[in-house]
Amino acid sequence: MLSLYSLPETWWHRRRAGSKLLALCVLCVLLWWWPVFLWLLLPLSWAALCSLGPQGRNTLRWLLRLWPWWLAVVLWQTWVGQWELGLTVVARWATLLACASVLTLSTRLDALMAVVQRILPGVSGRRFAIALALVVRSVPQLLDGYRARELAWRARSLRPARHQLIAPWLVDTLRDSDHVSLALQARGGSRGLPALPSSTIGDN
Amino acid sequence: MSLTLENAQVDDPQGRRILGPLSLQLSESRIGVVGNNGCGKSTLLRLLAALQMPSQGCVRGFGTTTQEQGEQWPRWVGVVFQNTDHQLLFPTVIEELAFGMKQLGWPDAEARAQQALAERPGWAYRRVHELSGGEKKWVCLRAVLLMQTQVLLLDEPSSGLDQGQRRQLRAELAGLEQQQIIASHDPQDLQHCERVIWLEQGRVRAEGAASEVLEAYLDA
Incomplete structure (x- = not known):
């Protein structure tokens, strides 16, 4: 399983999944207790993301599109008199999201699942990996479906669509999920195919 | 080894008959199923693929029935669905191709998938979402063929393809060894079949040589 894994292979790709996951955990703790490191790690994490090639730069562009949300957090914290805290929270998010993206873009999903299974032996890595891959595959498809509906609406309406498209889009999504499960x-x-009973004639 | 329907019928939850009862032995290597929309073609394919169980009767094949060992059916029967967006499960081409073989427990699934892409360099890590309709169809078909099933079920294989892609697909299907059961309302897809079954309202209206059945279907 690859899912968000991207090529070309870089220095990050050659690091072990377990070490990268551990580094991310350590970073989370570090940034929580010593936020002073943020101002060093933020540019470093973005540089790391850019070093992953076009897919990495693309991901960074996606992260930057979250600016209205970040601005809202800073404005809220300023309003309650803690603008420094607002900046810290935003910088922490931006750093950790960039680091997590480096991890997912440079690590195969099955390698990550193997680590998760070592930590949590009861969890079915295979099923979790399939579920995650399905989510990754479905998001652009769902967005396309919504955009197509929006276009169809605009082609026959003078006013832009608001909530009207959500219900039919959801119904279609549920119907599609039925087909995907088939x-x-x-x-x-x-779960994969069970072992073939010996009494069965056909084989593969 | 042929698939056989024994008085198989499918009813909807309200008890209305959707298909059958049908008793058919499907032994020819190329079988076509023709009929208008809603005649039961896709339901028949779902029965044959063990994706749906008959309300009565059974589907027999490979020394067992779908009721007894339906979960094993993907070893023997591959399905290419009409809508490629419903069939493509994974974000990248290589994952999609390797998945079925991994399900069969083949350790070299990814190497085989890479081999299948030898004629299409640079495709392995392409996002399936960004492929054209014809390219998606190619990936769907290839993903099923790599599982080396004995029977291939194709639901409206040429839907969404342009003329050139249709010709290419038909040529590719003609070169395959495994048994094919093709459901289509496009007679062009079925003209090379040894036997064509014409379904109407869930029942067999006619069956026989492709030329005769397709002509009657077009005249009706």
Whole structure:
């Protein structure tokens, strides 16, 4: 499983999944207790993301598009008289999101799942990986579906659509999920194929 | 080894008959199923793929029935769905191709998938979402073919393809060894079939040689 994994291979790709995950955990703790490191780690994390090539730069652009949300946090904290805290929270988010993106873009999903399974032995890594891959695959498809509906609305309406498209879009999404589950079932389901009983004639 | 329907019928939850009862032995290597929209073609394919169980009767094949060992069916029967967006499960081409083989427990699934992409360099890490309709169809078909099933079920295989892509797909299907059961309302997809079954309102209206059945279907 690859999912968000991106090429070309870089220095980050050659590091072990476990070490990267551990580094991310340590970073989380570090930034929580000593936020002073943020102003060093923020540019470093963004540089690391850019070093992953076009996909990394693309991800950074996506992160930067969150600016209205970040601005809202800073404004709120300024309003309650803690603008420094607002800046710290935003910088912490931006750093950790960039670091987490470096991890997912440079690590195969099955390698990450193997680490998770070592930490949590009861969790089915396979099913979790399939679920995650399905989410990654579905997001652009769902957005496209919504955009197509929006276009269809605009083609026949003088006013822009607001909440009117949400219900039919959700119904279509549920219907699509039925089809996707059939396709998954047609290739053995999320658990994979059980062992073939010896009494069965056909084989593969 | 052929698939057989024995008085198989499908009813909806309200008890209305959708398909059957049908008794068919599907032994020819190329079988076409023709009929207008809503005649039961896709339901028939779902029955044959063990994706749906008959309300009565059974689907037999490979020494067992779908009721007994439906979960094993993907080893023997591959399905190419009509809508590629419903079939593509993974974000990248290589994941999509390797998935079925991994499900079969093949340790070299990814190497085989890479091999299948030898003629299309640079495709392995392409996002399936960004592929064209014809390219998506190619990935769907290839993902199923790599599982090396004995039977291939194709639901409206040429839908969404342009003329050139249709020709290419038909040529590719003609070169395959496994049994094919093709459901389509496009007679062009079925003209090379040894046997064509014409479904109407869930029942067999006619069956026989492709030329005769398709002509009757077009005249109706």
